[in-house]
Amino acid sequence: MLNQRDQQVSIDIKQVSNPLHISLSRTDRPPLWRLQHQLIKLLPTTMNDQQAPSATTDGMSTDPTIQRKHAAMIERLSNLHQSRVSNKTDPKDPSFESTKSFLLLFTNSKQAIESSLTQVQQISDTDPTQDLKPELEKMSLSITELEKLVAENSYFLPPYEVRSSLKTISDLKQTLDSVTSKVKPRKKFSFKNRPAKKPEPANTITIEAIENEREQQSSYKVKDSPGFRSKENEILTKEFKGSEIGEFVLSDLTNCEVRLRGCFRTLFINRLKNCKIYTGPVLGSILIEEVEGCLFVVASHQIRIHDAKESDFYLRCRSRPIIERSSGVRFAPYRLCYDGIESDLRESNLDDDTGSWANVDDFQWLRAVQSPNWSILPESQRIDTVNI
């Protein structure tokens, strides 16, 4: 990308410098520096409006054709300048180079435009049927003329005069606009809302239909995924074999103990109270929401804990566990045992404890100091390895 840009630039330079290259390569021309030197010399002389024939021979090469060409050029330049100067001092236009005369001219035109504006306004008030279009066009033209006058003379006018006259012009334009819109308001271009072509009843029907459709779609019920739901005081056990189960859900459980053996893909936990959850390795992620007074012994690649209160988590995790809107949560390493857990852990790539369980990110505590919402469970208070 950068290279392309560089190329483009270099091509541009070549194109610009091409004539110079040619002139340099031709031996019968004077060297480039000399030409430049002469041009620099010429500039001030023409500007000061002085004939400078002496400069032409100064330091010139002896080539007679060059000399001739050069003399012709000087003459052309001085003629041009002469004609400019004489144009400027043209007596038939008194406005030139005099602020006073410019102001006089400007004020006159301005007054003329203003008076015709009020005239048009009066006419339109008394006789609205009269066609004022040519009048308005004429005024717009004379405002343009006035603008041109300012532009032409701006080079010698004091900045204040330029600004004030430009202001006057823009005021005039505004007045003209308002008059125009009053006189022939419909001529002005504007975006308009087209009136709806559909008859009213059809519209209401479609809206109703859409609403009905929406209701139907919002009530679109998806099938439930496998899991344990709405139980109290139970021991719930499940064994997964192979990849038979993808996701598993635990929701609305109170005073339950849940034992999930084997590998599975993902676990969703929601609204648990005073439960004990023991699970084998989860290949994907575990999402835990709204739990209170629970004990978790879980292993997963990713663990997210939301809205948890006073719960203990014994984790093995490949990445950093996170908590959000939680308090009083404590963390310790995974301690679980069942037949074949080693191979399950290996299969899920969770066989080593990377120590990530202790690197908890609290999304509501973005400071360097330890978050008050979670802590590491002291060794003495940890449970023994659980056998399920």
Next chain:
Amino acid sequence: MGLLSIIRKIKRKEKEMRILMVGLDNSGKTTIVLKINGEDTSVISPTLGFNIKTMTYDKYTLNIWDVGGQKTIRSYWRNYFEQTDGLVWVVDSSDLRRLDDCKFELDNLLKEERLSGASLLVFANKQDIQGALSPEEIAKVLNLDAMDKSRHWRIVGCSAYTGEGLLEGFDWLVQDIASRIYVLD
């Protein structure tokens, strides 16, 4: 020359696209980005903040902004809306309980004026998980058909775990943005 044509010209030269990845937490945004970039996806922590990945895709340079989806940081999504060419909304197709949340957040996002010109790619992720909803079902739940007719959108089923469907989705997104912004060369 209008501002739009100037912007188009600049973009045409740079062939850059800005893509914003958003979606609920746990939907797999970071995994998708890393997978498509050919990086290791086995250790990914939930995104605290955002990641930017710049990658070359076809002849375009994609700047992918992968913004964390946790609830606490969703309010910061709007800081990334400016100049977004493509919006990728990632859905965890196996998380049935939070589909309502997902719909709510997506609807909010699509109301955003700064995103009104962006092409929308919906990734129905985690298709490899048994029991996940199909892209068609996700489209129904999210009511994508009721979207503003001027929006360019498409839903693609994918699995960031296996990589399936990711290229199909990005191919569509890049082509769609290119056809809007860049003159065919």
